[in-house]
Amino acid sequence: MPTILAFAGSLRKESFNKKLVKIAGKGAEEGGATVIYIDLLDYPLPVYNGDIEEAEGLPPNAIKLKKLMDEADGFIIASPEYNSSISGALKNTIDWVSRKGSPDEVYLSAFIDKVALILSASPSFLGGVRGLAHLRSILENIHTFVLPKQKIISFANEAFDSEGSLKKPGDQKEVFDLGKKLSQTIQKLRG
Amino acid sequence: MPTILAFAGSLRKESFNKKLVKIAGKGAEEGGATVIYIDLLDYPLPVYNGDIEEAEGLPPNAIKLKKLMDEADGFIIASPEYNSSISGALKNTIDWVSRKGSPDEVYLSAFIDKVALILSASPSFLGGVRGLAHLRSILENIHTFVLPKQKIISFANEAFDSEGSLKKPGDQKEVFDLGKKLSQTIQKLRG
Amino acid sequence: MPTILAFAGSLRKESFNKKLVKIAGKGAEEGGATVIYIDLLDYPLPVYNGDIEEAEGLPPNAIKLKKLMDEADGFIIASPEYNSSISGALKNTIDWVSRKGSPDEVYLSAFIDKVALILSASPSFLGGVRGLAHLRSILENIHTFVLPKQKIISFANEAFDSEGSLKKPGDQKEVFDLGKKLSQTIQKLRG
Amino acid sequence: MPTILAFAGSLRKESFNKKLVKIAGKGAEEGGATVIYIDLLDYPLPVYNGDIEEAEGLPPNAIKLKKLMDEADGFIIASPEYNSSISGALKNTIDWVSRKGSPDEVYLSAFIDKVALILSASPSFLGGVRGLAHLRSILENIHTFVLPKQKIISFANEAFDSEGSLKKPGDQKEVFDLGKKLSQTIQKLRG
Numbered sequence: 031m032p033t034i035l036a037f038a039g040s041l042r043k044e045s046f047n048k049k050l051v052k053i054a055g056k057g058a059e060e061g062g063a064t065v066i067y068i069d070l071l072d073y074p075l076p077v078y079n080g081d082i083e084e085a086e087g088l089p090p091n092a093i094k095l096k097k098l099m100d101e102a103d104g105f106i107i108a109s110p111e112y113n114s115s116i117s118g119a120l121k122n123t124i125d126w127v128s129r130k131g132s133p134d135e136v137y138l139s140a141f142i143d144k145v146a147l148i149l150s151a152s153p154s155f156l157g158g159v160r161g162l163a164h165l166r167s168i169l170e171n172i173h174t175f176v177l178p179k180q181k182i183i184s185f186a187n188e189a190f191d192s193e194g195s196l197k198k199p200g201d202q203k204e205v206f207d208l209g210k211k212l213s214q215t216i217q218k219l220r221g
Numbered sequence: 222m223p224t225i226l227a228f229a230g231s232l233r234k235e236s237f238n239k240k241l242v243k244i245a246g247k248g249a250e251e252g253g254a255t256v257i258y259i260d261l262l263d264y265p266l267p268v269y270n271g272d273i274e275e276a277e278g279l280p281p282n283a284i285k286l287k288k289l290m291d292e293a294d295g296f297i298i299a300s301p302e303y304n305s306s307i308s309g310a311l312k313n314t315i316d317w318v319s320r321k322g323s324p325d326e327v328y329l330s331a332f333i334d335k336v337a338l339i340l341s342a343s344p345s346f347l348g349g350v351r352g353l354a355h356l357r358s359i360l361e362n363i364h365t366f367v368l369p370k371q372k373i374i375s376f377a378n379e380a381f382d383s384e385g386s387l388k389k390p391g392d393q394k395e396v397f398d399l400g401k402k403l404s405q406t407i408q409k410l411r412g
Numbered sequence: 413m414p415t416i417l418a419f420a421g422s423l424r425k426e427s428f429n430k431k432l433v434k435i436a437g438k439g440a441e442e443g444g445a446t447v448i449y450i451d452l453l454d455y456p457l458p459v460y461n462g463d464i465e466e467a468e469g470l471p472p473n474a475i476k477l478k479k480l481m482d483e484a485d486g487f488i489i490a491s492p493e494y495n496s497s498i499s500g501a502l503k504n505t506i507d508w509v510s511r512k513g514s515p516d517e518v519y520l521s522a523f524i525d526k527v528a529l530i531l532s533a534s535p536s537f538l539g540g541v542r543g544l545a546h547l548r549s550i551l552e553n554i555h556t557f558v559l560p561k562q563k564i565i566s567f568a569n570e571a572f573d574s575e576g577s578l579k580k581p582g583d584q585k586e587v588f589d590l591g592k593k594l595s596q597t598i599q600k601l602r603g
Numbered sequence: 604m605p606t607i608l609a610f611a612g613s614l615r616k617e618s619f620n621k622k623l624v625k626i627a628g629k630g631a632e633e634g635g636a637t638v639i640y641i642d643l644l645d646y647p648l649p650v651y652n653g654d655i656e657e658a659e660g661l662p663p664n665a666i667k668l669k670k671l672m673d674e675a676d677g678f679i680i681a682s683p684e685y686n687s688s689i690s691g692a693l694k695n696t697i698d699w700v701s702r703k704g705s706p707d708e709v710y711l712s713a714f715i716d717k718v719a720l721i722l723s724a725s726p727s728f729l730g731g732v733r734g735l736a737h738l739r740s741i742l743e744n745i746h747t748f749v750l751p752k753q754k755i756i757s758f759a760n761e762a763f764d765s766e767g768s769l770k771k772p773g774d775q776k777e778v779f780d781l782g783k784k785l786s787q788t789i790q791k792l793r794g
Contacts, residue, residue, distance in 0.1 A: 041270035077268060077310045078303070079232035112269070114362035115306075115355060118313030119268045125309045155566075156541060160362065163545070163740060164306060164355055170739065170751040171305035171351065178743040184537075218791050346757075350729060354549060354736070361548065361560040369552040375728075409600050423652035459650060459692045460685070461614035494651070496744035497688075497737060500698045501650045504691030542744065546688060546737055553687035553733065 032063045032216040035102035039109035039120030039165075041071045046151035046186040047108035049194040050205060054106045054147060057209025062217065065106070068098065070119055077118075078125040092126035099127055099140035104216045105174070106209060108149040111161030116168070128172060141172040145219060147212040149205065150182045151189065157182035175219070177212060181205050223254045223407040226293035230300035230311030230356075232262045237342035237377040238299035240385040241396060245297045245338060248400025253408065256297070259289065261310055268309075269316040283317035290318055290331035295407045296365070297400060299340040302352030307359070319363060332363040336410060338403040340396065341373045342380065348373035366410070368403060372396050414445045414598040417484035421491035421502030421547075423453045428533035428568040429490035431576040432587060436488045436529060439591025444599065447488070450480065452501055459500075460507040474508035481509055481522035486598045487556070488591060490531040493543030498550070510554060523554040527601060529594040531587065532564045533571065539564035557601070559594060563587050605636045605789040608675035612682035612693030612738075614644045619724035619759040620681035622767040623778060627679045627720060630782025635790065638679070641671065643692055650691075651698040665699035672700055672713035677789045678747070679782060681722040684734030689741070701745060714745040718792060720785040722778065723755045724762065730755035748792070750785060754778050 036055045038047035048069070055065040073091040076082065082089075088096070099105070109116050127140050136142070148165050150158025159182050166176050181204055183189050189196055196202040227246045229238035239260070246256040264282040267273065273280075279287070290296070300307050318331050327333070339356050341349025350373050357367050372395055374380050380387055387393040418437045420429035430451070437447040455473040458464065464471075470478070481487070491498050509522050518524070530547050532540025541564050548558050563586055565571050571578055578584040609628045611620035621642070628638040646664040649655065655662075661669070672678070682689050700713050709715070721738050723731025732755050739749050754777055756762050762769055769775040 041268065042272050071270075075268065077232065077266065077313055078308065079262075079310070081233050112312075112316045113319050113359050115312065115359050117269065118309055118316045119270070121303075121306065121312045122268055122309030125303045128304050156538070159538060159541065160358070160545070163542070164358075166740070166743065167351070167355075167736060168304050168306050170749070173751045175748070175751055176743070178746045178748055215792070218794060219788070221791060347729070347732060350732065351736070354733070357549070357552065358545060361558070364560045366557070366560055367552070369555045369557055406601070409603060410597070412600060423650065424654050453652075457650065459614065459648065459695055460690065461644075461692070463615050494694075494698045495701050495741050497694065497741050499651065500691055500695030501652070503685075503688065503694045504650055507685045507691045510686050542740070546740075549733070549737075550686050550688050 032103040032213055032220060033101060034058050034063045034065045034104045034106060034212065035068065035098055036065050036106035037068045037070055039107065039117045041119050046190065047110050049190050050108040050149050050151050050183065051106055052194060053196065053202060053205045054149060054209035057206035058106065058213040061210035061213025063213035066098065070123060075122060075126055078122055083129060088126060088129060088131050093131055095123060096127045096131055096140055102144065103220060104145040104212055106147050106212065107165065108151065109158065109161055109165050111150060111152045111158035114160040115164045116161050124168065138172050141169070141174045143173065145175045145212060145216045147177050147208050148180050151186035153185060153187045155184045157184035177208065177215065179208060181208055223294040223404055223411060224292060225249050225254045225256045225295045225297060225403065226259065226289055227256050227297035228259045228261055230298060230308045232310050237381065238301050240381050241299040241340045241342050241374065242297055243385060244387065244393060244396045245340060245400035248397035249297065249404040252401035252404025254404035257289065261314060266313060266317055269313055274320060279317060279320060279322050284322055286314060287318045287322055287331055293335065294411060295336040295403055297338050297403065298356065299342065300349065300352055300356050302341060302343045302349035305351040306355045307352050315359065329363050332360065332365045334364065336366045336403060336407045338368050338399050339371050342377035344376060344378045346375045348375035368399065368406065370399060372399055414485040414595055414602065415483060416440050416445045416447045416486045416488055416594065417450065417480055418447050418488035419450045419452055421489060421499045423501050427492065428572065429492050431572050432490040432531045432533050432565065433488055434576060435578065435584060435587045436531060436591035439588035440488065440595040443592035443595025445595035448480065452505060457504060457508055460504055465511060470508060470511060470513050475513055477505060478509045478513055478522055484526065485602060486527040486594055488529050488594065489547065490533065491540065491543055491547050493532060493534045493540035496542040497546045498543050506550065520554050523551065523556045525555065527557040527594060527598045529559050529590050530562050533568035535567060535569045537566045539566035559590065559597065561590060563590055605676040605786055605793060606674060607631050607636045607638045607677045607679060607785065608641065608671055609638050609679035610641045610643055612680065612690045614692050618683070619763065620683050622763050623681040623722050623724050623756065624679055625767060626769065626775060626778045627722060627782035630779035631679065631786040634783035634786025636786035639671065643696060648695060648699055651695055656702060661699060661702060661704050666704055668696060669700045669704055669713055675717065676793060677718040677785055679720050679785065680738065681724065682731065682734055682738050684723060684725045684731035687733040688737045689734050697741065711745050714742065714747045716746065718748045718785060718789045720750050720781050721753050724759035726758060726760045728757045730757035750781065750788065752781060754781055
């Protein structure tokens, strides 16, 4: 039974991407996974600075996030697009978690051979497609498998109903099915 | 006489990229520019969160940085590569500065029609080339002209002498000349 | 008075991108440039093969294209998006033209310090934005200045009227103005 | 038992990338796969033109390549880097094979849910890393799983011995092991 860590790259309370994470998460659960939903807002981190790391090691929240990611088999990440790339919040999280918590840790253990589904919702018509291109390349360079299929939601401010579902049934199903596919892919790869 | 704002994407005190900024800065000065050197460490920012922005507006340091960038004609940015992209610190700075400080501001005024030189120094053999690909696309998407020529310094931990110059005279000259070219390009474009 | 070479990355007779080239070309003419329109269909090339180059040198059409590009100060390139990147036709053209026609030629002379405007029209809703990301990085890596602003036309099959103008006046003006800006930028940079 | 189609993006007879393909292919065979080696030189194609496709359908060699790719479970692709992207030959092949051979075919059947290992050898010190970034994004956008780990061989003109093995034992093993991992990954995903 795979464990999937699900989170958005946005810190906003009413983030569209947090809604998207939930839809895919339900699909992953139907696919047999245990989904752990976290909110990066609950794990505030300083902006990464190598001098801080050298003097004090990883901050407690980085260690907590690292443990959660280490123990997960895969990730659902819904990322807003800020200035055609991923959010500073998401980049900063990846930067801290990619560091070793102790000398005997395996480098990049939180990411290597994990499987990720990436999604994006954005008020713009491009829906975050440029941000996902960066996110995909970042994750793959640290050896995470990224599902080739992704889903972007354009005009996100009009895309969700009051219950957090996507108004277009085709989109809702597609995101749900991608979550399910993530779960199934992990099970196959983990054997 | 153009004004160029010069900074590194790293917060480390002994950052290789801060050294690189200085070499290019000298070239820009020889090319006729006034170069203002800043250190992002002197402008600490919270990780960008749209809810904070809505409730409190831009933080004072974001407003200061924005003013510096608004008044500059161009930028020298030397960016470390963290996880094959730019640092969280640099992304977070761009995210804050790209927001409007007041309703009557021109959107993205700090970036539109500015000219940038991008550089990277990294201990790895790839020298930060993947990070610069992201930085380039980010800056151009917010309408900054980026000089097509860039310079990456591989094996940066062995590349600088004790005075902060690049040991290879060819590299030293190339970075210096790029700074000069930036200054000249701005003068041509500004007329 | 700058000379601009204008062409599409598609070989199709009724290519949307050929129409786009003409709109931007008119803007460039108003901006003071002489615009030379070519159709890659008139310069058929074999698929690039280093062994052919070594045995026979550049094909006559590659030499013709190279001469046209060498003599131009800048380019208007409208590129279709095939499989999320630029067309094989455009890539193959760049590959041939990037080679030296004779030993005493300056390497990449057709591209270095040239200025390019890139555009894309595509029947898809993404309008070719992923293809332009590749085109932009390719051109900049061979030292061509690419205007940071670009224009993509989504749903291109419904975007043009019978005279080849864009139905949305805002889009028409934007492409025209980008052509004009290209011409002005070249004049500034060439001094 | 998975079938893997293995080929280089170069047409040169003495291509470094053809050598690289063989090393990874041996690893894939040890991992239990049947590896079919092809040379794109044996499947010459015209440069893709939508008008030709409309008038005449796919050329015979495109149909042959499509059949080979349709029947394969995965791919080993070693791509040279031309002008910081993939070769025109490889792009043109993908463009033709991505088209439907007949109306009842499943769109992109040759690529969807396939698994690919991508490699690059180049005489430059960057070893083709920029070309692989483009290849990766192209393949994933047409729904091929790409192994996150890849291998680039810098200074390729000095990297191989007379038997086509990599002189550095670590590199030789890494490429071999990636081939093996590809085979194992396919077996897991195919169940």
